[in-house]
Amino acid sequence: MIDLAGWAERLGDLNLDLLFGVLTGLLLGFAGQRSTFCLRSAMVELSRGQARRRFAIWLLAFGAAILAVQAAALAGWFDSDAAQLMRQPGTLSGAAIGGLVFGVGMVMARGCSGRLLILASTGNLRSVTAGLIFALTVQATMFGTLAPARRLLAGLWTTGVEGNVDLLAATATGPLGGAILGVALIALAAFLARRHEVSVTTGTWALLTGVAAAVGWITTYALSQVAFEPITVESATFAAPSANLLMTLLSADAVRSFSLGLIPAVVVGAFLGALVGRELKWEGYGSAAQMLRSMSGGALMGFGGTLAGGCAIGAALSGTAIFTASAWLALLCFFLGAWAGDWIFDRRAAETHQQVRVQR
Template sequence: MDLAFLLEHVAEPHLAAIFGLLVGAVFGFSAERSAFCLRAATVEFARGQLGPRVAVWLLTFSTAVIWVQGARLLGLFRVEEARMMAVTGSWSGAVIGGLMFGAGMVLARGCSGRLLVLAATGNLRSVVSGLIFAVVAQMALHGWLAPLRQELAALWTTPGGRNLDLLTAFALPQGGALLIGCGFAALALWLARANRIGVRVLVFASGVGFAVALGWVLTFSLAQQAFEPVSVASATFSGPSASTLMFFLTDNPVLDFDTGLVPGVFAGAFLSAALKRRLKFQGFDGESQMRRSMLGAALMGFGAMLAGGCAIGAGVSGGSIFVATAWLALLCMWIGAVITDWLVDQSAHPATA
């Protein structure tokens, strides 16, 4: 993708932030309309159902894989240039962080991306949880919790100073990933038909996956043509939440893709909710729910930084480019969420679980 005209008129950091705003807006609008959420999907699965939330999540994931791998085959994106693939991965971080994040999103009643979308609609519970998530993520990245995160991540890492590409590891043909994505899409559409999900919901669920692919392609194109180094990344909410928080707290804030992403998601979700007249202030029902949500947000903040990404960053963005530790983190998020739902919610309300 040729960005020469844009780079002549817009500074590189500003263009990166604009790309973040664009990707975030597409993500936020689509996620609000489709009610995309990994936590909702895992809870359905934990309760023996393959319902609409599972179908929506699978369609988003498969769409991301199809779009990203299609862009890869067309030469619009190279996986090896992605920030997530170019650094050492942590198996131990994926396991421990994934389990923590999975447990946290059940306690907080939403993954980090879903909390941001809900916050844009007036959900004050999500505002509080989202702020705690961002603060703990920043503490795990550069603050008091950073030494613990580094120690846990160093227990078991990928060799060679890079992450592991599952397609290369299993010697899959070049179009193999595209076929895998189509397989997940077929399963998602079958579940959607079984659950009578409307076409509009399916389109917007696919839009979330498209936003992930758009992020990869735009940041890759900018990295190829910019004079200064640009990280090739896509939608995620652990690092960007911390970056956005620090953007408003430091004298010399950094403007990049990450700092544009979070406001973009908020704006897109707000616009979607406003058009559908779904804007409504909501608070905590009581102290117990507040304690639960705060604990869940803290677990997600540390877990996401340890795992190398959140439910979106590792689960969809990392999964779409077949980063090995991202797939492991996603699996552990599912496991952590299912176990937490069994122990906390189903055991407390066995009759309605």
């Protein structure tokens, strides 16, 4: 048994919290890169009625996150009531509106926030640009010119309780019900993965991508039980941490925390994954129109993800794994937004282009 209290005393509570963020980020970055995990690709496949390879990979990670977190709860290693996402009031209007905006944005940027960070780590300059716009917009939405709009939209419809709504408690199913759902989702994902020739190696990395979200919850919860300093019980998310990291780099005023270690570690993990797979490659924009679309998508994701209370990782993986109502609503609206964005920017444009070719 790990003497966590002893490690906290030797290293310091905040340093250990930072280390847990690094460990979670390394796993998430490496596994996410090797598995090609991407919410945008999965949602586009689903919206077109073609739940294939990309959807199977995402569903493996999604099911693994749920199963790992709920199994930890059953074992007494985690309590969702202590999670920051569960303790703060949930905004359902924010989840719905922000989810729709985020969904459209990730189609325009051709990648969800998590995928952009991973691709940026492998030499994709398009993702670097869109990711920086994402981080700047998050900062503006949290504390800047867009903050009044966020507060207005978030206040339209809240959970009406002190904290968020725990769907497992509300349905009286508890962690066991959540674990059973996780097993069912993994079984469905495994069926789709086999049908669409997803390799065992890729599938394993997809499962570990989901496990990374559980690692964050479990480690920060365990530390919060023995630490003298107040420790936030949290897991992987890219919205708020990306803005905080950006401001830290600009001001050099670092506050040691899980989130501070997370994003740099994801970058390193994804880089190592691409290095192992020999997938490092410089890529840029092919046209000004492509650049404008990508940057606009990054801005929409920044505003939408902050308003929704989480991004493709924070809400759709970490948040859903602990069954907060706002996270599940955000996930639904991510899909609806992706469906709308795909129809507007890709499918309709392709149909118009095809019609023009036929007429010629």
